[in-house]
Amino acid sequence: MKTIKDVASLSECYDLLIIGAGPAGMVAAATGAEQGLSTLLIDENPAPGGQIYRGITTTPVAAKETLGADYWRGTDLVHALTASDAVYAPETTVWSVGPAAEGTSDPGRMEVGVSVGGAARLIQARQVIAATGALERPFPIPGWTLPGVMTAGGAQIALKTSGLVPDGRVVVAGSGPLLYLLTAQLRAAGATISVMLDTTPLENWGRAIRHASDFLRSPYLGKGLKLLLGAERGMRIVRGVTAISANGDSQVKSVRFRHGSKEEELPCDVLLLHQGVVPNINLANAVGCALDWDEDQLTWVPQTDDWYETSVKGFAIAGDGAGIGGAESAALRGRIAALGAGHRLGRLSANDRDQRAAPVRAELMRASRGRRFLDVLYRPAKAFRIPKADDTIVCRCEEVTAGKLRETVALGVTGPNQMKSFLRCGMGPCQGRLCGLTVTELIADARGVPPTEVGGYRLRPPIKPITLGELAALPKTPAAIKAVER
Amino acid sequence: MFRRLPDLGGETVNFTIDGRPATARLGDTVAAALLASGMESCRTTPVSGAPRAPYCMMGVCFECLVTINGIGNRQGCLIPVAEGMAVETQKGARAIASEYSAKGDAA
Amino acid sequence: MTQNIETHFESEIAVIGGGLVGSATAYGLARRGARVLVLDEGDIAYRASRGNFALVWVQSKGLGMPEYAAWTKASAEQWSTLAKSLRDETDIDVAHHQPGGFVLCLSEAEMEARINAMRRLHNQPKMVQYPYEILDHNETKRRLPAIGSDVVGSVFCPLDGHVNSLRLFRALHTAMARLKVDYRPNSPVESIRPDHDGFLINGPWGQARVQKLVLAAGLDNARLAPMVGLHAPVRPSKGQVIVTEKAAPFLHHPMVTVRQTDEGGVMIGDSQEDLDFDTVVTPPVISLMAQRAVRMFPLLAGLNVVRTWSALRVMSPDGFPIYDQSQSCPGAFVVTCHSGVTLAANHTLTLAHHILEGVLPASLEAFSSRRFHVSSAA
Numbered sequence: 001m002k003t004i005k006d007v008a009s010l011s012e013c014y015d016l017l018i019i020g021a022g023p024a025g026m027v028a029a030a031t032g033a034e035q036g037l038s039t040l041l042i043d044e045n046p047a048p049g050g051q052i053y054r055g056i057t058t059t060p061v062a063a064k065e066t067l068g069a070d071y072w073r074g075t076d077l078v079h080a081l082t083a084s085d086a087v088y089a090p091e092t093t094v095w096s097v098g099p100a101a102e103g104t105s106d107p108g109r110m111e112v113g114v115s116v117g118g119a120a121r122l123i124q125a126r127q128v129i130a131a132t133g134a135l136e137r138p139f140p141i142p143g144w145t146l147p148g149v150m151t152a153g154g155a156q157i158a159l160k161t162s163g164l165v166p167d168g169r170v171v172v173a174g175s176g177p178l179l180y181l182l183t184a185q186l187r188a189a190g191a192t193i194s195v196m197l198d199t200t201p202l203e204n205w206g207r208a209i210r211h212a213s214d215f216l217r218s219p220y221l222g223k224g225l226k227l228l229l230g231a232e233r234g235m236r237i238v239r240g241v242t243a244i245s246a247n248g249d250s251q252v253k254s255v256r257f258r259h260g261s262k263e264e265e266l267p268c269d270v271l272l273l274h275q276g277v278v279p280n281i282n283l284a285n286a287v288g289c290a291l292d293w294d295e296d297q298l299t300w301v302p303q304t305d306d307w308y309e310t311s312v313k314g315f316a317i318a319g320d321g322a323g324i325g326g327a328e329s330a331a332l333r334g335r336i337a338a339l340g341a342g343h344r345l346g347r348l349s350a351n352d353r354d355q356r357a358a359p360v361r362a363e364l365m366r367a368s369r370g371r372r373f374l375d376v377l378y379r380p381a382k383a384f385r386i387p388k389a390d391d392t393i394v395c396r397c398e399e400v401t402a403g404k405l406r407e408t409v410a411l412g413v414t415g416p417n418q419m420k421s422f423l424r425c426g427m428g429p430c431q432g433r434l435c436g437l438t439v440t441e442l443i444a445d446a447r448g449v450p451p452t453e454v455g456g457y458r459l460r461p462p463i464k465p466i467t468l469g470e471l472a473a474l475p476k477t478p479a480a481i482k483a484v485e486r
Numbered sequence: 487m488f489r490r491l492p493d494l495g496g497e498t499v500n501f502t503i504d505g506r507p508a509t510a511r512l513g514d515t516v517a518a519a520l521l522a523s524g525m526e527s528c529r530t531t532p533v534s535g536a537p538r539a540p541y542c543m544m545g546v547c548f549e550c551l552v553t554i555n556g557i558g559n560r561q562g563c564l565i566p567v568a569e570g571m572a573v574e575t576q577k578g579a580r581a582i583a584s585e586y587s588a589k590g591d592a593a
Numbered sequence: 594m595t596q597n598i599e600t601h602f603e604s605e606i607a608v609i610g611g612g613l614v615g616s617a618t619a620y621g622l623a624r625r626g627a628r629v630l631v632l633d634e635g636d637i638a639y640r641a642s643r644g645n646f647a648l649v650w651v652q653s654k655g656l657g658m659p660e661y662a663a664w665t666k667a668s669a670e671q672w673s674t675l676a677k678s679l680r681d682e683t684d685i686d687v688a689h690h691q692p693g694g695f696v697l698c699l700s701e702a703e704m705e706a707r708i709n710a711m712r713r714l715h716n717q718p719k720m721v722q723y724p725y726e727i728l729d730h731n732e733t734k735r736r737l738p739a740i741g742s743d744v745v746g747s748v749f750c751p752l753d754g755h756v757n758s759l760r761l762f763r764a765l766h767t768a769m770a771r772l773k774v775d776y777r778p779n780s781p782v783e784s785i786r787p788d789h790d791g792f793l794i795n796g797p798w799g800q801a802r803v804q805k806l807v808l809a810a811g812l813d814n815a816r817l818a819p820m821v822g823l824h825a826p827v828r829p830s831k832g833q834v835i836v837t838e839k840a841a842p843f844l845h846h847p848m849v850t851v852r853q854t855d856e857g858g859v860m861i862g863d864s865q866e867d868l869d870f871d872t873v874v875t876p877p878v879i880s881l882m883a884q885r886a887v888r889m890f891p892l893l894a895g896l897n898v899v900r901t902w903s904a905l906r907v908m909s910p911d912g913f914p915i916y917d918q919s920q921s922c923p924g925a926f927v928v929t930c931h932s933g934v935t936l937a938a939n940h941t942l943t944l945a946h947h948i949l950e951g952v953l954p955a956s957l958e959a960f961s962s963r964r965f966h967v968s969s970a971a
Contacts, residue, residue, distance in 0.1 A: 044545055046566050051544050058513050060494040091564075096876065113876065122876060135546045147527040147539030148487060154543035157563075158488060162511060162518040167489040189491055250537045251526050270487055280546070396541075397548065399533045411766050412611075412776040415636020421643045422763040424856075429548035429559070429838055429899055455636055460874055460902045465561070468837065468861075469894030471876075472884035480877035483833075483864040484885065485703075532839040532857055559838055559897055579839040579857040583739065586892035 001082045004089045007114060007121040014040040014087075016341050017112055017125035019094045019283065022050020023074065023327045024319025024334035025131030026081045031338035033084040035347045040087045040125070042094055042114060044464070048078055050133055051153065052327045055161040066188045067160065068181075070223075070327070077331060092116045096461030097287050097315065100124050101477065108314055113461065113474075120470035127314050127341040130284060131334060134277035134320035137299070137380065138438050139174065140387045140394050140402070143246030144273065152182040152274035165191035168269030171255050173197035173244055176276040176378040177220070180227040187235070195266060196231065197241040197257050199275065201381045208377035211370075218370025238264075242383060246271050275380040279321045282433060286459040287312055293452045296375045297324055298385065299437060300456055307340025308333060316341060324375075325368060332364040386442045394442065395435040397428020402442060409446040416440055416457045429465070432457045487539075488521040501571040510567045517543060517550040517562035520573070528552050528562065532579035552576060556588055604630035604775060606805040606948075607794060609782050609817060612642035613758070613933030614940060615809035616765035621945025622807075623772035624678070630801060631769065632794065635779040639870065641811055642933060644834060644904020646862045647758035647854070648847055649691060649935050652725055652750035656714045660959035661913045663721040665932070668939035669752045675938040676756070682771055685764040688855035691754025694847045695728075695737065695747045697889050704745045711748060725750040739843055743888040755847040757855050758934050765937075782810070785820040787922045792821065807948060808927040811907045814915075822921030824962040825929055829905035831868050833878050835861040835886075837896040844890070851886050851893075859896060861886045865906075874901045906931040909965075916944065916960040918953050926953075927962070 004010060016032040018025045021043035032039035041048075049056040053074030061067055081088070096113035109124045136151045143149065152172055158164040165186055170193050172183050183193060215221060231237060243258040246268070255268040278299040281291060290311035291300040301323045308316045318337035319330030336357050343353040387394065390403025400423045408422050416432075416439045419425055425439055426432030432439075436457050444451040462471075490511070497512040503523060510519035517540040520528055527537035529551055540550035543563045550562035555572050558580035562573075608619040611633030622629045634640075651669045655662025669691065676689035698704040708727055714720065726749045733747040734740055769776055777798070786793045791804040806821065808814050818825035839857030850863040864878050879901050887894045907929055909915050914930035926948050930936055947953050953961075 044564055054544075055513075060496050060511065060513070061491065098873070098876075101875075101877070111876070135544070136542065145536065145538060147537050150540065151542050154541060157543040158518050158521055162514045162522065163491040163494045164488040164518060164522055165491060167487060397533075399531065399536070408763070411763075411770050412633075412778045413766075414778045417636045417643075418778075421640075421759050422766070424759065427900065429551070429897070430546060431899070433546045434542075458637070460900060462898050462901065465559075465838075465897040465899075467894060468835070468883045468887055468896050468898060471835075471880050471898060472887045472894070474876055474880035476881045476884075477877040479866075480864075480875070480881045483866045483878050484881045486865060557895060579841045580896075581841045582892050582896060583841065583843040585895065 001084055002087045004087055005091070005116065007116045007119045010040070010089065010114065010121065010123050011038065013109065013124040013126070014038045015345055016040070016127050016129065016338065017042065018129045018131055020050060020131035020133055021045070021048040021088070022052060022131060022133045022319060023077055023331040024133070024337070025050065026077045027331045027334035028129050028131060028318055028338040029086040029088070030080045030084040031335045032341065033086040035342040037342060037345060037347060039085070040089060041081070042089045042092045044091065044093050046090055048081060048088070049074055051157065053077070054157050059160050060163040061159065061189065067185055089116065093464035094283065095120070095464040095466045097128055097283065098461070110314055113466070115464070115466050115470060118467070118470065120466055120474060122474060126345055127316070129316045129318050129337050129341060130321055131319045132280045132283050132321040133330070134324055135280045135433060136274055137276050137278045138434050139273040139275050139384060140392055140438050141244050141246065141384065142389050142392045143248070143252065145393055145396050146246050146248050146252045147250065148248065148252035148269060149246050149271045149273065152179055152272040155272050156182045156185060159185060159189055165189050166270040166272065169194045169267055170270045170272065171195050171197065171266065171268045172272045172274070173199065173241070173255070174274040175200040175380060176274060177224060177227070177374060178277065179274045180231055182274065184227050184230050193235050195236045195238060197244060198237055198239045199241045199244070199381060199384055200239070200378060202240045204377050204379060208373050211373040211376055215370035215373035220370040220374060242381070275384055276378055277320065277324055278437065279323060280433070281321065282431060282459055282463045284310060284317055284321065285456070286461050286463045287315055289315065289317070291456065293450070294323065296372070296379065298379065298441070308337040309340060314344070325371060328367045329364060332360050332367060335360050336364070385438065386445050394438050395425035395428065397430050398424040400425040405439065405442050406446050409443055414447065415443060415455050419443065420457065426457050431459060431463065487524065487526070490522055499567055499569050501567055501569070501573060503573050504575055514567050515563050516552060516554060516565050516567050516573055519567045520552070520562060527575070529576035530578055535578060556585055558582070558585055601800050602630065602775070603802045604628050605803065606630070606807065607632060607792070607801060607803040608807045608809055610808070610810035610813070611776060611778065612640055612809070612811055613645070613762060613765070613937060614811070614928055614930065616762070616769060617933070617937040617940035618807055618809055618928055618945055618948070619774055620765050620768050620772070621941035622949060623769060623774045624941070625945060625949055627949060630775045630803060631777065632780040632782055632796070632801070633776065633778045634781055639812055639829070639905050641904055641907055641931070642762055644832060644902060645758050645934055646834065646852070646860060647755050647934055648694070648849070648852070649689070649754040649756060650694065650849065650932070651723065651752040652694065652748060653696065653710065653714065653849070656710060656717070657911060658913050658959060659717045659720040660956070662714065664939060665935060666721050666723055666752065667943070668936045669754070671942050672754070672938040675941055679764040679768055683764050683767040685760055685767060687761045687764050688757035689754065691752065692846050693749055693751040694753025694849065695733070695749050696849045697733070697740065697747045698745050699743050699885060699888055701745055707748055723750070723752055737846065739890050739892055741888055741891040753847060755852055756934060761934065761937065782817060785817060787821060792925065805924045805948070806926065808925070809929070811929065812905060814927055814929050818927050821925035822919040823917055823925060823927045824965065825915050825927050826962070826965055827907045827909050827929055828867070829870055830908040830931070831866045831871060831903055832862060832906055833864045833874055833882065833901065833903040835879055835882055835901050836899055837893070838899050840896060843892065848889065850882070851889060858899070859893060870905065872903045872905065874903050914960050915962050916953060916957050917962050924951065
């Protein structure tokens with residue numbers, strides 16, 4: 001593996017360009033290089049691993065049992081990447097992907113805008129695989145913008161990369177397998193969690209049970225039981241929590257919650273929120289990939305074929321960015337996507353490709369078993385997706401509340417894009433990552449129509465920050481001069 | 487808000503927060519270093535002036551925006567802290583006019 | 594779509610199009626007590642209103658049609674009345690400011706071309722009078738300290754200004770709702786048929802019967818106008834826009850291509866391409882726009898871009914608005930322009946009145962689409 005740390009050292013064009021160095025991206029890069037493709041792996045973090053294996057080559061948390069065996073499995077993926085001929089560009093962002101300008105020799109090429117250390121450049125790629133992973137589902141409760149309130153995943157990253165644990169009275173709240181995992185990791189590292197507020201709707205159990213047989217034969221079962229039993233020891237767990245708010249002026253001071261008919265308020269210094277993860281589709285959306293609403297995972301999922309190629313030719317999505325499946329599944333899907341790209345580039349015959357992919361697909365089938373049970377069981381409650389209280393902030397950047405959104409639906413605004421124009425929601429620096437799903441679901445709910453009818457934000461580049469100075473330094477064309485210098 | 491686990495080893499990095507000396511562990515991002523320093527918030531918003539602190543730690547929420555070496559609105563969770571780095575908390579919208587004149591004075 | 598049940602409704606007057614032009618007109622009609630129906634498209638549409646640059650702009654408008662200069666100036670002069678009326682009606686402050694605006698020039702050639710254009714504009718017969726100043730670098734710098742050394746000079750006009758156009762859009766819709774305008778989103782219009790004493794409007798949503806009709810459907814006016822004996826040969830003109838993160842206020846006047854919004858973001862715009870309905874953002878164009886903005890104001894170089902987008906202006910063959918009443922179907926009007934913000938005040942305060950009266954005044958005759966088929970009329 002060759003590491004590049006400045007834009008000037010990048011080639012003009014790569015056969016395969018991969019965005020994101022998590023499990024899917026690392027495996028896709030190694031698989032691309034293994035086929036002899038010139039392969040570039042771009043990642044915005046300083047070291048490979050993505051979020052699930054964040055800091056795997058640098059973590060100061062030496063005791064293996066703290067982060068657990070599943071975390072350390074990432075080491076093999078890093079080794080495979082390091083041993084490959086792929087080019088790796090850390091601390092590098094991709095801010096746009098689009099069709100290459102007319103006049104290039106190969107019309108199928110894509111043009112990728114990259115930025116490293118304050119300098120931007122446009123390079124080309126014959127195939128692109130976005131391995132942009134997942135992000136935590138928005139958790140819009142009253143007070144979620146207060147300092148002291150973070151995502152549980154955020155606390156996990158602080159642990160992995162810096163050996164930091166939350167201090168004082170720590171409350172974790174939400175639902176999903178990762179919540180239990182993160183809690184176990186934090187406790188193993190020495191954090192004291194005062195209480196866990198489990199928001200899994202009790203009625204989900206009844207629905208999930210239908211999918212239990214697969215789950216009982218899946219590796220999730222053993223892991224899940226261990227986490228559940230572990231959690232019961234030495235920590236209060238409140239189940240069936242139906243409302244949560246964080247309170248304080250400049251910092252969270254207490255958390256108030258309801259379970260059954262009871263209301264409680266507990267002092268709190270750190271509140272960690274988590275209710276599952278959703279695909280990070282900002283790039284796919286800006287590129288113009290067709291997206292579908294997934295009613296189980298309650299999120300937008302890009303349409304992909306058997307090789308994870310999207311509706312945009314030459315642009316594939318591997319890993320959780322194409323639908324949540326977890327780290328193991330992501331790595332397998334990274335391999336399949338890179339084999340598909342190799343075939344499209346004429347490097348592998350269809351037969352070769354299929355043969356190489358067959359065992360990976362078998363393993364993927366096994367790794368995905370039981371997933372549906374988890375999706376159904378941990379489908380977050382409506383009250384935590386669509387805030388009931390009108391003063392709850394939905395768009396954190398522009399500070400737009402649920403009440404304002406509902407009021408504007410009543411004016412006749414039928415979708416998130418007109419909503420953006422009216423209220424600026426989704427127009428801040430996070431570009432709707434933290435409010436997009438909520439805004440779609442809230443409008444759908446207020447109008448009494450399904451989210452597919454409402455749609456999502458339409459995004460445009462840059463999907464990562466780029467300065468005007470960087471943009472100004474890019475090449476111009478005669479057509480651009482005609483369009484601007486009139 | 488956060489504490490460091492004992493016996494981590496590793497090198498120490500000296501930097502400043504709003505001019506006050508602080509230390510971090512080599513490999514920390516600016517946001518992690520701020521959490522470790524016990525700092526409550528890293529900025530106030532340009533919309534209402536409400537205080538905010540790092541939220542996602544993975545570059546998606548843009549809550550950990552701080553001024554680093556005189557440049558505002560940098561994502562603290564993506565930038566490794568470096569020896570001698572000057573980190574400043576932000577109040578409201580980025581003050582580009584004073585950033586620019588400070589840069590001119592330094593040059 | 595779920596709308597398989599046909600809707601039938603009636604109203605005094607229908608406005609087709611709920612963008613800035615349609616909603617400003619509808620608001621004006623409703624303020625005068627008319628019962629108004631607005632038929633609009635949905636969340637995804639070619640909406641010039643979401644892509645405009647929010648200027649209330651007078652200088653440089655009207656070369657080739659002095660009536661347009663006068664109409665523009667009149668709108669600029671009554672813009673504070675519109676802003677006040679919207680605030681009274683809705684409590685929404687649309688951040689209307691007319692502190693005067695600049696066109697900055699980055700070369701002697703640009704400066705000369707600009708000065709010539711201003712002279713030609715103001716030397717036209719029947720041209721309305723208003724002040725403007727030609728400023729050299731030093732005088733421009735005195736008034737705009739943030740400019741860079743590449744700025745050769747500027748043209749300043751004290752009438753120019755800007756608003757928060759998204760808030761204007763919301764204020765107009767809020768005002769319409771207060772005045773009981775029947776606003777119907779997701780209601781595309783398929784056909785319009787003159788009927789005795791009015792019009793029948795059809796779409797997948799059903800049918801509406803109205804006495805009067807205003808076509809304010811932007812680019813779709815080209816298709817709709819002939820249905821009622823009108824002519825609106827408009828074409829898309831693509832404009833790309835860059836917007837930055839919020840910055841503390843540093844720019845207190847609008848430029849024709851750069852402005853800081855009341856919320857702090859900096860908008861950079863004014864590219865123009867004729868590429869049919871293509872709305873892709875292209876790096877070379879936004880790069881050049883960014884470069885020119887940074888040359889104008891070097892302190893912008895470090896600002897992060899939050900979004901770029903493109904939208905389609907609604908361009909008539911000569912670039913001027915079209916205001917017309919159908920001769921074969923009286924009661925049907927067409928309203929189309931690419932300055933929905935600047936002209937909003939006229940649309941609400943003046944045009945709506947004439948539409949209700951049923952007669953467009955002589956002062957608006959120049960805007961009739963008859964100007965596009967002079968030869969066939971002759």
